[in-house]
Amino acid sequence: MADRRDHPKAQPTGAKDRPPTGPGRPLPRTEALPKTEPLTAAQVRQNAAAKKMLRRLVQGENPPTAPMSIVDRLTGSPYANPTIQVGGVDASARKTLDFVLHLAETMFRYGAGALEVETSIIAVTAALGLKYVEVDITNQSVGINYAPKDQPPIALLRVVRSWTNNYAGLARVHQLVTDIVAGGVGRDEAIRRLNEIITSPKPFPRWMVTSAFGVFAAVFVGVLGGGPVSSAIAFAANIGISLLARQLGRWRVPDFFITASCSFVVTQLALLLWQFGLTKSPAIVVVGGILLLLPTGRLVSSVQDAINGFPVTAAGRFLSTLLTFGAIVAGIAVAFVVGELTGAQRIDVTETFPPAYDLWVLIIFVAVAVMAIGVTEQTSWQLLLPTAAVGVIGYLVLLGGGLLGIGDRFAPALAAVVIGLLARVLALRMGAPQLVVAVPAALILLPGLTIFRSMYVLTIEESEILLGAGGMLSAGAIVLGTAGGIVLGDTLARPFTRSLASNERRRARRR
Known part of the structure; x- marks a missing residue:
């Protein structure tokens, strides 16, 4: 076996190709690099923009796996x-x-x-x-x-x-x-x-709230085409069912049966007045009596919650809304059965009427109705007139949309956008949330009345099932457009209300 000492020391591969270095040995020769001209300011900006764009394309501004704060x-x-x-x-x-x-x-x-x-x-x-x-x-x-x-x-x-x-x-x-x-x-x-x-006590006493129920029904019956007699009947009927609902509530009766009882009483009253010749339009008496029973605000709120990303809350509110509509229809159906047993004829509660007053009178009626709703919702008195103004503007937009021929579905949505935008601006300016102004003002669009009429045709009029089903789809589109319009108006108003929020904060710091 050969001695390992006889072999030369192994060197790494390529070691013989390297130039010798060390003390006293010359450094390897290198060629001079060419001189480069300094970049101009425009070139620097272009390079920075290109790098930023490349970073966005490769990585994105926000990593997809990072949770939102x-x-x-x-x-x-x-x-x-x-x-x-x-x-x-x-x-x-x-x-x-x-x-x-x-x-x-x-x-x-x-x-x-x-x-x-x-x-x-x-x-x-x-x-x-x-x-x-x-x-x-x-x-x-x-x-x-x-x-x-x-x-x-x-x-x-x-x-x-x-x-x-x-x-x-x-x-x-x-x-x-x-x-x-x-x-x-x-x-x-x-x-x-x-x-x-x-x-703290509420701003309005109970008797004023009860009177506001009647005032709203009376003036809105006039908006829907009823005359002075129909408005007077609606005023008395709404005060009566308001007292009835309050008493049933004290007895712990479920809300479903309270609503059904009130709609039964209103329908029976309309049938009796028609039978004795005291009114020629019993349908509008029924509509005026159930206006405040309609869960219009809850219906719009449920759709708003769904749009804002709260499906569970929206589903719960929507279910309670459907139960309320079912209770109204059930009360009317029972009243018709009782009326037929006593010889009274059935009336068509889906009947519509032409306007009975001039436009300027209708505008006054709408303003009074919105303020009456504000009283029933216990809005502060400083917000009553601004809310009425928003409601009137929304009503004029609704009428204008009808005159332009944009359709019965799109006109309420357009009016709701205007109401939502103005409601946010006015509410934040007066230190209140948007819905305090938007909900009372949006009730003049009456999406709940459209749902009720369609549900009534679908359940009561057996020969018009297809018409009722189509009406339900149309009413659903109107409700979705109304609620979505209010949310869209609130979103569009955000750039105009940033300074309002900062003003509130500066006032708070001065305190």
Whole structure:
């Protein structure tokens, strides 16, 4: 075996090709690089733009797997970019969460939509220093999960079991949230103000609300084509069924049977008046009597929740809306059966009538009807005239759309866009959420009346089933256009209301 020492030391591959280096040895020769001219400012900008475009094409601005921050839900709302109050809030997070749940429950009870409640919760928790919060809202419950790092999580749930009309209280809650987001109100002061809002009396007494029910029915019967006699009957009938509904509510009767009983009484009254020759248009008496029984506001709110990304809440509200319509139709059907047993003829409640007054009278009627709805919803008196103005403008747009021939489906949607846009601007200017102005003003579009007429034909008139089914599809399109128009108007008004939100915050800081 050959001795390994006899062989030369192995060198790495290619070592013999390398030039020798080391002390005293010459460095390898290199050729001189050509000199380059310095880039101009325009070339630098072009290169930067090209690199930015290439980065967008390859990666995108937002990685697709990155979760959206919950605070991003505030974009476009009056509470965008809240002022964070730092200083030991996490140590008493449970007290903050209890306050936020109480706030959300109050908003739901006063008629706020799911999007309004969610943005208020996110804004308040962010302003009070809670970072790791998740919110879940369904038809009648609010859940909050607070899971900070390396700490036990807190999960709370609040169920809303009762509702009341109090748009004035909802506007005050909106102002409270605005002040918290602006950093001018701490948690303890916010708790005190919320309790004060809850315990404060409503702006209008009960007798005025009852009278407003009758006034709305009377003037809107005039808008629908009824004369003074029909308006007087509608006024008396609505006051009567309002008192009946209140008494049945005290007896804990379910809402379905309360609505059915009221529609039965109205229909029987119309049949008796027609039989004795006291009215020549019993159909409009029935329509005037059930106007405030129609769940128009709930119907529009359910579609709005679906559009805003709350399908569970929308499904729950839509189901309760369909039950209300079913109760109205059931009450009318039972009244017809009783009337036939007593020899009365059946009337056509889907009949329409030509206008009975001039246009300027109808405009006054619409303004009075919107203000009456505001009183029944317990809107603050400062908002009554602005809401009436928005309703009148929406009604004029509706009439203008009809004269232009854009169709019965598109005209309400166009009017709803105008109502939604003006409602956001006026409401934020007066320190209230958009729905406080939009819902009363949109009731003059009467999408609920269209749904009722179609459902009545579908269930009562057995020979007109296909007509009723087609009417239901048409009514559904009108309702979707109305609700979507209000949401679209709210979205279009956001660029015009950014300064209003900042003004509210500056006023809150000065306090």
